[in-house]
Amino acid sequence: MAGSSDFDFFRTSEEHDMLRDAVRSLAEAKIAPFAAEVDEQGRFPQEARDALEANDLHAVHVPEAYDGSGADALSTVIVIEEVARVCASSSLIPAVNKLGSLPVQLSGSEELKTKYLGALARKEGMFSYALSEPEAGSDAAGMKTRAVRDGDTYVLNGVKRWITNAGVSDFYTVMAVTDPDKRSKGISAFVVEKGDEGVSFGAPEKKLGIKGSPTREVYFDNVRIPADRIIGEEGTGFATAMKTLDHTRVTIAAQALGIAQGALDYAKGYVAERKQFGKAIAEFQGIQFMLADMAMKLEAARQLTYAAAARSERSDPDLTFFGAAAKCYASDVAMSVTTDAVQLLGGYGYTRDYPVERMMRDAKITQIYEGTNQVQRIVMARNLPA
Ligand SMILES: Cc1cc2nc3c(=O)[nH]c(=O)nc-3n(C[C@H](O)[C@H](O)[C@H](O)COP(=O)(O)OP(=O)(O)OC[C@H]3O[C@@H](n4cnc5c(N)ncnc54)[C@H](O)[C@@H]3O)c2cc1C
Numbered sequence: 190m191a192g193s194s195d196f197d198f199f200r201t202s203e204e205h206d207m208l209r210d211a212v213r214s215l216a217e218a219k220i221a222p223f224a225a226e227v228d229e230q231g232r233f234p235q236e237a238r239d240a241l242e243a244n245d246l247h248a249v250h251v252p253e254a255y256d257g258s259g260a261d262a263l264s265t266v267i268v269i270e271e272v273a274r275v276c277a278s279s280s281l282i283p284a285v286n287k288l289g290s291l292p293v294q295l296s297g298s299e300e301l302k303t304k305y306l307g308a309l310a311r312k313e314g315m316f317s318y319a320l321s322e323p324e325a326g327s328d329a330a331g332m333k334t335r336a337v338r339d340g341d342t343y344v345l346n347g348v349k350r351w352i353t354n355a356g357v358s359d360f361y362t363v364m365a366v367t368d369p370d371k372r373s374k375g376i377s378a379f380v381v382e383k384g385d386e387g388v389s390f391g392a393p394e395k396k397l398g399i400k401g402s403p404t405r406e407v408y409f410d411n412v413r414i415p416a417d418r419i420i421g422e423e424g425t426g427f428a429t430a431m432k433t434l435d436h437t438r439v440t441i442a443a444q445a446l447g448i449a450q451g452a453l454d455y456a457k458g459y460v461a462e463r464k465q466f467g468k469a470i471a472e473f474q475g476i477q478f479m480l481a482d483m484a485m486k487l488e489a490a491r492q493l494t495y496a497a498a499a500r501s502e503r504s505d506p507d508l509t510f511f512g513a514a515a516k517c518y519a520s521d522v523a524m525s526v527t528t529d530a531v532q533l534l535g536g537y538g539y540t541r542d543y544p545v546e547r548m549m550r551d552a553k554i555t556q557i558y559e560g561t562n563q564v565q566r567i568v569m570a571r572n573l574p575a
Pocket of ligand 1: 317320323325326559560561563
């Protein structure tokens with residue numbers, strides 16, 4: 190997390206533009222051609238993973254000290270935005286690699302960072318983040334998964350639900366109760382490996398959108414892990430999980446921006462071609478006003494998201510508000526812009542022959558995960574800017 194001032198941050202804007210151009214070209218050439226098929230078949234976008242890993246774009250946030258690219262928060266946002274513009278499912282590869290590994294980066298021991306951030310950067314495995322449970326979603330501190338210390342090991346038992354990229358990822362940050370009397374202060378975070386004995390996965394959820402991103406339950410049946418896989422001190426896991434979300438809600442905002450941009454770009458092209466009443470429908474002011482509103486809302490969301498990314502980069506005290514505000518606003522904009530894009534294509538927009546219905550379905554999840562937008566409003570209200 191380098192960078193200490195606005196000047197440092199904005200000085201690299203040319204590099205950010207170059208990065209955007211490079212990721213856009215790659216996404217259009219290697220990821221977009223498979224997006225509809227990935228959605229239709231509900232299969233993991235392996236082509237996207239291969240392309241992102243081949244170009245070191247799968248986890249750009251990992252610091253150079255651990256073999257990563259050491260990209261700043263805005264660069265990570267740009268990568269996710271540009272991948273989401275063509276395929277939201279694929280954008281969950283860089284987004285969830287950051288979500289899963291950030292607890293280690295923020296609070297892990299030097300040994301954990303070297304081992305697991307290094308493995309992620311070197312493409313030895315992807316990372317997932319396991320906080321939610323069947324009975325503990327918005328109230329995540331009500332989790333039941335237990336971790337009991339036994340000599341120099343911990344033994345984990347329980348069920349995590351809705352875990353993005355579960356089964357594909359090799360590494361999991363798992364939040365579990367170590368002291369049931371202390372609620373959120375009795376929760377600790379651990380790194381669990383896919384290959385640890387007693388780890389297994391449920392069937393993929395049948396979802397409305399992001400169908401290429403596997404979402405599964407993860408089961409822990411007497412999973413015994415070395416005690417040094419704990420992330421930070423015992424009892425600090427929930428705080429680490431929440432601090433992580435402060436940063437990664439900015440990346441969900443980025444995903445929302447990308448989905449909305451993809452829908453706006455497609456609709457803009459369509460209305461220029463589609464003719465009714467003897468002229469392109471783009472010539473009707475009713476259509477022009479819709480496009481103007483879509484672009485205006487999207488740009489407002491982008492400005493808020495980039496402002497939040499600057500705060501993430503510097504770990505500013507008002508990041509909690511900005512991260513929640515960016516995620517909430519950008520996801521609401523993505524829902525509205527993609528719905529309008531479907532409208533602009535008329536009946537054709539409602540079919541799978543065109544990508545905007547997929548984008549509308551994909552946009553919906555950005556209002557739900559990493560805390561629903563009601564929860565974001567609770568977070569904002571508790572952390573109003575001074
Ligand atoms: C596709 C997908 C991927 C996911 N990926 C992950 C992941 O990788 N890792 C992970 O840990 N979790 C993940 N999640 C879980 C996600 O973060 C939760 O679904 C979300 O936090 C909501 O929890 P819930 O589904 O239990 O809903 P509930 O908490 O039961 O909420 C139901 C409704 O009640 C509202 N509500 C709840 N409490 C309040 C309140 N106090 N005030 C007002 N309204 C309230 C909610 O906003 C919502 O509208 C994923 C979910 C999905 C669907």
